[in-house]
Amino acid sequence: MGLGSTPPIDVPDGYRVGPWRVTGPIGSGSWGSVYAAEHRADGTRAAVKFLRTDLLTPGQRGGMEELVAREVRFSLEADHPNLVRTHAAHTVRDPDRPKLDGLTALVMDRAEHNLHELLTAEPGGPLLSAERILEGVAAGLAHLHGRGWVHGDLKPANVLLAYDGSVWLADFGLTAELDGTHAYVPPLGTLDHVPPEWWSERTGAQGTKVRPSADVWAFGVVAHQVLSGGLHPFPGSTARARALAAQAYARGGAPLRLDESVPQAWRELIAACLRPDHGSRSRMDSGQLALRVRELADTGGHPRRRARGRRGRRSRQTAVLLAAAATVLAAATGSGLLPLTGDTGNSPPTDGRSQAPPVSAQNLADRADVPRTLRPHITNTAMRCADEAVTPALIAAILKAESGFDVDAHRVRRGKDGIEVPEHGVAMWTPEVFRDWAKDGDGDGRTDYMNPPDAISTMGSYLCYLARTFREHGMTADIQSLMAAAYRTSGKVVRAEGGVPERTREHVGRVRTYLAAYAE
Secondary structure (H helix, E strand, C coil): CCCCCCCCCCCCCCCEECCEEEEEEEEEECCEEEEEEEECCCCCEEEEEEECCCCCCHHHHHHHHHHHHHHHHHHHHCCCCCECCEEEEEECCCCCCCCCCCCEEEEECCCCEEHHHHHHHCCCCCCCCHHHHHHHHHHHHHHHHHCCEECCCCCHHHEEECCCCCEEECCCCCCEECECCEEEECCCCCHHHCCHHHHHCCEECCEEEECHHHHHHHHHHHHHHHHHCCCCCCCCCCHHHHHHHHHHHHCCCCCCCCCCCCCHHHHHHHHHHCCCCHHHHCCCCHHHHHHHHHHHHHCCCCCCCCCCCHHHHHHHHHHHHHHHHCCCCHHHHCCCCCCCCCCCCCCCCCCCCCCCCCHHHCCECCCCCCCCCCHHHHHHHHHCCCCCCCCHHHHHHHHHHHHCCCCCCEEEEECHHHCEEEEECCCCECHHHHHHHCCCCCCCCCCCCCCHHHHHHHHHHHHHHHHHHHHHCCCCCCHHHHHHHHHHCCHHHHHHHCCCCHHHHHHHHHHHHHHHHHEC
16 A cells, blocks of 8 residues: 655755644655654644655545544544654645645654664664663553554554653554454554464455454564564564564474573563464463563563673764664654565664565566556565565466456356356456455555456465465475466365366466566
């Protein structure tokens, strides 16, 4: 649902938003830009998040307005010292500046920097303020859950650190109100901070199901990063690789290996947060989590600190000041409605070695005959899946084999028991099947199998499900061919036959030919 690579919103210094005066840029993301601001009457510092609507369709604009209204309502209702406050929402009215006229501007508390910046400034050891930060995060989560909300996107970039030492949870674009035991959010988030069950939850008309235990899982990941100087608890040089490792652990295919630099008492708590399934993880709610964090901080669970000389402390202070000068609020990425992309930049390097390029760098070959209008949708869709087998080239190859990239394609094939089955659009969806898996690919609030963004996004979701299912059944040899065959038939058929069915081999052969041509 992201807009791809978009230019930052240009707001001049001194620009007025209600009683606030813009003083300079902080950061920019796909959905908007964040600027520092001061109150014209008393000089109170704030951050103003400008959410762009000039590139949105009418349907997207309506959805954005609804999410902004929800974020403001939540911020005002859930007042807590560990939650960043949104003071006001303004609609910019400036006909003389068409690029600003009509934008939504959120006025929020202004932080010094976020946790991701602090971890990146000096990786390799626990932060001096580790216990205080984790106490604040846990207290904020406990308050959220106690009021019947789920954050839905806890990660280092969404933990803000204020000038006075306060710790704030931020970016409530995916925060959702519980309906009984769970809530529903758009199928978005951060690949290596969502729990394993996230990948198996189907997305219905209301969104993807999420529970408070998802925030507990994310806290475990963040706590490990804070106490180890940025190390993620699951191995991998990209967010997708780490997410895949977490799924392997949840399936029992790999043990949980927490870094030895994390003190034993903290490792036990993190392990409880990272229990592999929702049911076992729910044995500790966020209130109990906050209590245990506070007890560890007050007793013998303090993390070991590296000895630093005066020069080391001064270097750290310089790094933090540099990070502060380049502050990017978690909100800079917009309302939180960014597509799941390979490596979001929210996880510091996992070791001292150079990082392998993220899977998102595996672009479609320039020479490929994939239409330019479809390329962004194909790439964004592939990046939403943590499984490394679901690549842009695979999605493009299946689309080519299915429809030849004809967005108006239509055919009737013989299905089970000789029944005629109509298939439509660039992804050749059967309407009944599409309804079971439908995803809104362009954010207009609707799903339509003839709409390429929706059809491609839904294909990606189904392929991701197939990859996970085949891996659970030990079917990992040439898994891309299995997915291509299952898209023609079903995962159940492929599993029953133990591989590519005979009747689909010619089709799968075409997919393999296109795959070789499209992979860069």
